[in-house]
Amino acid sequence: MKLTAKVKLVANQIPYAALQETMARANSACNWISELAWDKCIFQAFAIQKLAYRAVKERFGLTAQVVIRCISKVADAYKLDKQTKRTFSPTGAISFDDRILKWHLDNRLVNIWTTSGRLKIPFVGGERQMALLRSRQGESDLLLQNGVFYLAATCNVEEPDPADVSDFLGVDLGVTEIASTCDGQQYSGDEVNGVRHRHRRLRARLAGHADINAARVIAGRAARKPAILSELCESSHGSVKSRRL
Numbered sequence: 001m002k003l004t005a006k007v008k009l010v011a012n013q014i015p016y017a018a019l020q021e022t023m024a025r026a027n028s029a030c031n032w033i034s035e036l037a038w039d040k041c042i043f044q045a046f047a048i049q050k051l052a053y054r055a056v057k058e059r060f061g062l063t064a065q066v067v068i069r070c071i072s073k074v075a076d077a078y079k080l081d082k083q084t085k086r087t088f089s090p091t092g093a094i095s096f097d098d099r100i101l102k103w104h105l106d107n108r109l110v111n112i113w114t115t116s117g118r119l120k121i122p123f124v125g126g127e128r129q130m131a132l133l134r135s136r137q138g139e140s141d142l143l144l145q146n147g148v149f150y151l152a153a154t155c156n157v158e159e160p161d162p163a164d165v166s167d168f169l170g171v172d173l174g175v176t177e178i179a180s181t182c183d184g185q186q187y188s189g190d191e192v193n194g195v196r197h198r199h200r201r202l203r204a205r206l207a208g209h210a211d212i213n214a215a216r217v218i219a220g221r222a223a224r225k226p227a228i229l230s231e232l233c234e235s236s237h238g239s240v241k242s243r244r245l
Helices: 013-040 045-062 064-080 127-133 188-205 212-232
Strands: 002-009 093-095 101-104 111-112 116-123 136-145 148-156 170-173 176-183 185-188
Touching: 002 127, 013 045, 013 064, 013 093, 013 111, 013 116, 013 136, 045 064, 064 093, 101 136, 127 148
Parallel strands: none
Antiparallel strands: 002 116, 002 148, 093 136, 101 111, 111 116, 136 148, 170 176, 176 185
């Protein structure tokens, strides 16, 4: 089966800027390719490659394999919907194959192509990620999330044998009875629904006031809601505990 190992790149100022520029330029190339494909009504990867490969390589200064990956990204996007022109964010994920990204697991480094040349960048990951990377296969995606660069690698691992299960509990979720278990226990949802109705009435009443304090109360209640409902859902002898709000 295929799993994904996600590791964090430790990129200081220079490699960070290089990765950022590479990602932005690749996605700019994807937008140019998408525009051309849309105008020509050509959406198959091979047909797009014949039409755009040389122009993209010269216009955007990308290596051959990056251009191929950009064309594949556009073609895959049009597989989902050919009725809408596809556009790509400057920070959208881009794919690297083994020709433009080399993993050095023992040293925890990647050798990655950028618009500033090839760079060796350290990465960090847990034991689980490192074990998965030993069976890495295929492409790796460069991601930018909350200002941090990550690599997500596809790993092909053997599917484990199913374990024998002897102790389990079946739960049926509902509205009137918020949960019913296979051993005959039932947990009422009356208290939870009562809290929801009370919050709904309070929000409706406060929404009519153009007041900053009312807005703060609404925001505070929304932030506390998961914790309040969690407490309410602690069961005791088939009923739900409640607390004053």
